[in-house]
Amino acid sequence: MKTQAAIYFGGDPKVTIADIELEDPRSNEVLVRVKAVGICHTDIGMMSPDPFIPVPIVLGHEGVGIIEKKGKNVKGLELGDAVILSIDHCEACHSCKSGNPSYCENMMKLHFSGRRADGSSPISFDKKPVNAVFFAQSSFSSYAIAPSRAVIKIANDLPFELMAPLGCGIQTGAGTVLNIMEPQAGQGIAVFGVGTVGLSAIMAAKISGCHPIIAIDTNAERLSLAAELGAHKTINPENEDPIAVILTKTNGRGIEYSFDTTGQAFVIRQAVDSLFKNGLCVMAAGHGDVTLDGFSIVLGKTIRGTLEGGGDPQIFIPHLIELFKAGKLPIDKIVTCFPFSKINDGLSALAQGRVIKPVLIMP
Numbered sequence: 001m002k003t004q005a006a007i008y009f010g011g012d013p014k015v016t017i018a019d020i021e022l023e024d025p026r027s028n029e030v031l032v033r034v035k036a037v038g039i040c041h042t043d044i045g046m047m048s049p050d051p052f053i054p055v056p057i058v059l060g061h062e063g064v065g066i067i068e069k070k071g072k073n074v075k076g077l078e079l080g081d082a083v084i085l086s087i088d089h090c091e092a093c094h095s096c097k098s099g100n101p102s103y104c105e106n107m108m109k110l111h112f113s114g115r116r117a118d119g120s121s122p123i124s125f126d127k128k129p130v131n132a133v134f135f136a137q138s139s140f141s142s143y144a145i146a147p148s149r150a151v152i153k154i155a156n157d158l159p160f161e162l163m164a165p166l167g168c169g170i171q172t173g174a175g176t177v178l179n180i181m182e183p184q185a186g187q188g189i190a191v192f193g194v195g196t197v198g199l200s201a202i203m204a205a206k207i208s209g210c211h212p213i214i215a216i217d218t219n220a221e222r223l224s225l226a227a228e229l230g231a232h233k234t235i236n237p238e239n240e241d242p243i244a245v246i247l248t249k250t251n252g253r254g255i256e257y258s259f260d261t262t263g264q265a266f267v268i269r270q271a272v273d274s275l276f277k278n279g280l281c282v283m284a285a286g287h288g289d290v291t292l293d294g295f296s297i298v299l300g301k302t303i304r305g306t307l308e309g310g311g312d313p314q315i316f317i318p319h320l321i322e323l324f325k326a327g328k329l330p331i332d333k334i335v336t337c338f339p340f341s342k343i344n345d346g347l348s349a350l351a352q353g354r355v356i357k358p359v360l361i362m363p
């Protein structure tokens with residue numbers, strides 16, 4: 001079929017909306033008419049002069065839409081079903097077989113190679129295949145092809161623009177707290193960086209009854225939103241030393257849990273140094289070397305990473321939707337909508353920190 005997608009050709013973080021040709025879904029795939037798609041920092045992170053992914057490519061990995069076609073082996077999904085597109089897994093590796101699909105050993109290939117496992121792409125532009133299957137969806141497009149195991153059926157009457165970020169950003173932030181940290185009521189958490197992932201962690205920390213919940217960011221507007229969403233204390237590191245404040249807030253003991261969403265080495269160091277003796281620091285981003293005080297780790301601290309918050313999307317996303325319906329996950333507070341035609345405005349608004357979670361509304 002002919003449709004339109006936003007293609008990234010390389011260079012500056014800008015895309016071009018172009019006419020493309022999309023294959024029919026294969027036996028295990030569905031064709032989804034995309035209704036809304038979030039823009040995530042990972043999309044922008046892919047757009048650089050020396051890209052980590054093959055270009056040209058169709059990005060986008062927080063899609064929501066309606067199934068319009070399905071392959072003959074697709075079970076449990078029907079035409080007309082509303083679905084969230086989420087991360088894929090291979091079902092065959094050790095992690096997948098042991099019930100940890102979010103740590104699939106084929107994760108990188110499935111999400112970042114630009115191709116299906118057999119080397120094909122469902123999208124062509126100018127009569128040539130263009131890279132796609134980004135996070136198994138490439139949903140900066142009016143239609144997307146996705147493997148059926150990576151889509152989660154949802155009720156058709158949910159607000160699609162608020163469901164979109166459940167596929168990545170919200171799942172990562174809330175999942176880190178609810179699936180990895182599993183704090184008890186009364187335990188403390190410090191969240192470094194309060195964009196979509198950090199604010200979702202704060203919402204989840206409030207649900208868990210954490211105390212204190214501490215938000216650290218240099219953006220005053222985001223800090224006040226963090227306070228509105230449940231943070232008991234906010235810290236702007238340009239004005240206060242986060243470690244000193246956290247130690248004061250915890251009677252010198254340090255905090256049970258810290259969460260770094262920035263990926264910056266000096267912030268990760270602060271997140272670890274803020275911890276209680278056997279506290280847990282989770283990193284949702286990071287690149288390059290990080291320097292830590294080795295002896296403080298020996299005394300019992302744990303540092304670990306997460307991709308997408310560590311849950312099984314088929315179980316965890318429906319759980320998040322229940323929390324949303326109960327009013328405990330106020331996603332509307334973080335979403336700003338843009339028409340698909342203004343995708344480059346959405347990309348720059350996110351890159352410059354002017355919005356928290358841009359969501360594109362498809363025509």
Ligand SMILES: [Zn+2]
Nearest residue numbers: 040042168169
């Ligand atoms: Zn993402």
Ligand SMILES: [Zn+2]
Nearest residue numbers: 090093096104
């Ligand atoms: Zn696997």
